[in-house]
Structures are given as structure tokens and as C-alpha cells.
Amino acid sequence: MDDYAVFAIIEGLKGIPLLIEKSYFLEKKWKLPGGRKEAGEFQEETLMREVFEEINLIVHEPDKEFFCKHIKNNSNSHNSHNFIVMVARYYNGEIVAKNEIKCVELFSKEEIRNMISNGNILPSHAEALEKYLILYSQ
Numbered sequence: 001m002d003d004y005a006v007f008a009i010i011e012g013l014k015g016i017p018l019l020i021e022k023s024y025f026l027e028k029k030w031k032l033p034g035g036r037k038e039a040g041e042f043q044e045e046t047l048m049r050e051v052f053e054e055i056n057l058i059v060h061e062p063d064k065e066f067f068c069k070h071i072k073n074n075s076n077s078h079n080s081h082n083f084i085v086m087v088a089r090y091y092n093g094e095i096v097a098k099n100e101i102k103c104v105e106l107f108s109k110e111e112i113r114n115m116i117s118n119g120n121i122l123p124s125h126a127e128a129l130e131k132y133l134i135l136y137s138q
Contacts (some may be wrong), residue, residue: 003036003037003080003081003082004036004037004043004046004081004082004083004084005034005035005036005037005046005071005081005082005083005084006034006035006037006043006046006047006050006084006085006086007031007032007033007034007035007047007050007083007084007085007086007125007128008032008033008034008047008050008051008059008062008085008086008087008088009032009066009085009086009087009088009128009129009132010033010051010057010059010087010088010091011087011088011089012089012091013095013106014106015105015106015107015108015111016106016107016108016109016112016129017033017055017095017104017105017106017107018030018031018032018104018105018107018112018115018121018125019031019032019033019054019055019097019101019102019103019104019105020101020102020103020104021100021101021102022100022101022102023100028120029120029121029122030115030120030121030122030125031121031122031125032085032125032128032129033050033051033054033055033057033104034046034047034050034051034054034085035050035053035054036081043065043084043086044061044062044086047059047062047086047088048062051088051091052093053098053099054097054098054099054100054101054104055095055096055097055098055101055104056093056094056095056096056098057088057091057092057093057095058091058092058093059088059090059091060090060091060092061090062086062087062088063086063087063088063089064086065084065085065086066085066086066087066128066131066132067083067084067085067127067128067131067132068082068083068084068085069082069083069124069127069128070082070083071083071124083124083128085125085128085132087132109133112129112133113133116129116130
């Protein structure tokens with residue numbers, strides 16, 4: 001599968017940043033920063049570009065793929081893609097909601113657990129965050 005979207009779990013802040021895109025604002029569904037690749041990009045390049053475009057952080061050397069799931073849209077196979085999550089530990093900049101982002105906030109691991117339970121995070125993003133919280137539960 002050549003088409004993919006890459007998202008980041010960003011560590012080292014006073015919480016994990018999640019955002020709401022303007023298109024999801026009425027539903028109030030949170031997601032990780034990231035998005036779809038552009039022509040010729042590698043996964044790391046897509047992640048770095050998307051995180052900067054959405055929340056103004058410059059990511060350096062993201063970890064390799066942490067979570068991967070194939071998303072299949074039954075009504076349109078063109079929209080099928082791999083959903084990839086990487087952990088970012090090295091970055092600089094100040095978090096700012098940019099472009100298509102309605103808001104971005106930092107959440108503790110406990111707050112994220114509650115948001116997952118309440119269905120406030122997009123499903124694939126919630127699944128990746130659950131795996132992350134299990135593996136890095138300290």
C-alpha cells in the first residue's frame with residue numbers, strides 16, 4: 001500500500017498534544033497531529049511537515065513506526081490507506097493551532113484514558129493511544 005497517513009505521539013511536554021480539525025469541530029473529536037503524504041515524501045517527512053503545518057512544532061528524527069493499521073473505506077477503495085503512528089521525542093517550537101486546526105491542547109495520560117472511554121477521540125487514534133499507554137504507562 002503506497003498511500004498512508006502519519007501521525008505523532010509527541011512526548012516530553014506537560015501532556016500529549018491532541019487537536020480538533022475545523023472539519024470535526026461540531027463532533028468535538030480529538031486526534032493526533034499528522035496527516036496524508038504528499039507526492040515523493042517518506043513517512044518521516046510527512047510527519048514532520050504535517051506536525052509543523054498543524055501545530056507549529058519542528059520534529060527531529062521521529063522514531064520508526066510505532067503503530068500501523070490499514071484503513072479500508074468500503075465505499076471507495078481510493079480512500080484506503082495505512083494509518084501510521086510514530087513517537088516524536090525531539091522537537092522545538094511553541095505549540096500553536098495553525099491552518100485547518102480549530103484548537104490544540106495538552107492532555108495527561110489519565111485524561112486521554114477518560115477521553116478514549118467517552119469516545120472523544122477518533123477511533124484509529126484512540127486505538128494507537130491505547131497501545132501507547134499500555135507500553136509506556138509509567
